[in-house]
Amino acid sequence: DAGVTQSPTHLIKTRGQQVTLRCSPKSGHDTVSWYQQALGQGPQFIFQYYEEEERQRGNFPDRFSGHQFPNYSSELNVNALLLGDSALYLCASSSTGTGRETQYFGPGTRLLVL
Amino acid sequence: GQQVMQIPQYQHVQEGEDFTTYCNSSTTLSNIQWYKQRPGGHPVFLIQLVKSGEVKKQKRLTFQFGEAKKNSSLHITATQTTDVGTYFCAGEGGATNKLIFGTGTLLAVQP
Numbered sequence: 001d002a003g004v005t006q007s008p009t010h011l012i013k014t015r016g017q018q019v020t021l022r023c024s025p026k027s028g029h030d031t032v033s034w035y036q037q038a039l040g041q042g043p044q045f046i047f048q049y050y051e052e053e054e055r056q057r058g059n060f061p062d063r064f065s066g067h068q069f070p071n072y073s074s075e076l077n078v079n080a081l082l083l084g085d086s087a088l089y090l091c092a093s094s095s096t097g098t099g100r101e102t103q104y105f106g107p108g109t110r111l112l113v114l
Numbered sequence: 115g116q117q118v119m120q121i122p123q124y125q126h127v128q129e130g131e132d133f134t135t136y137c138n139s140s141t142t143l144s145n146i147q148w149y150k151q152r153p154g155g156h157p158v159f160l161i162q163l164v165k166s167g168e169v170k171k172q173k174r175l176t177f178q179f180g181e182a183k184k185n186s187s188l189h190i191t192a193t194q195t196t197d198v199g200t201y202f203c204a205g206e207g208g209a210t211n212k213l214i215f216g217t218g219t220l221l222a223v224q225p
Binding site: 033035041042043044045048056058059088090102103104105106107108 | 147204215
């Protein structure tokens, strides 16, 4: 049983470019949450997807957008990249039932914006 | 907005010593979760506490949830070098599965 997978593992972009990160949830999970973790900081909640819709959003600008596909996988898109977007982007999957299911994190994508 | 703070930010102990990290939320939490992140790794779920005053143990780790459901602690007895990493608490303040992570405590264990 594969856990949460993310691609790519590392990415280097320049300011102003756009990036798409991908996440496949753990088998049996239908909810995907995305987090941004800057160096030395805790993960910051970006948004959560369930039933192909954004269900909850954190304090991130509209440059950050996402999508969830019918197979529950998800993408995170960031437009007009800034230097400050350099971070580890984590995807976490869970199963929406009681709303208190454990979140399983993927290995993350390390994004460097030059 | 909701904030979750942890103290200390950093703790350096000798192997065999005990370690405690404290987590405080600005709002009442529906539940609190604890994660461990090794250097260069991703957060790994340790435990979830739901009930007021709940205490759970995992071998050398003891987790507590405060009576007011606004604070929590993680205590490690007789630390080992394998305990090295950053420990994060993460609280859920509402009905949805949105986690607010604490600031983390980095534990260094000297052999």
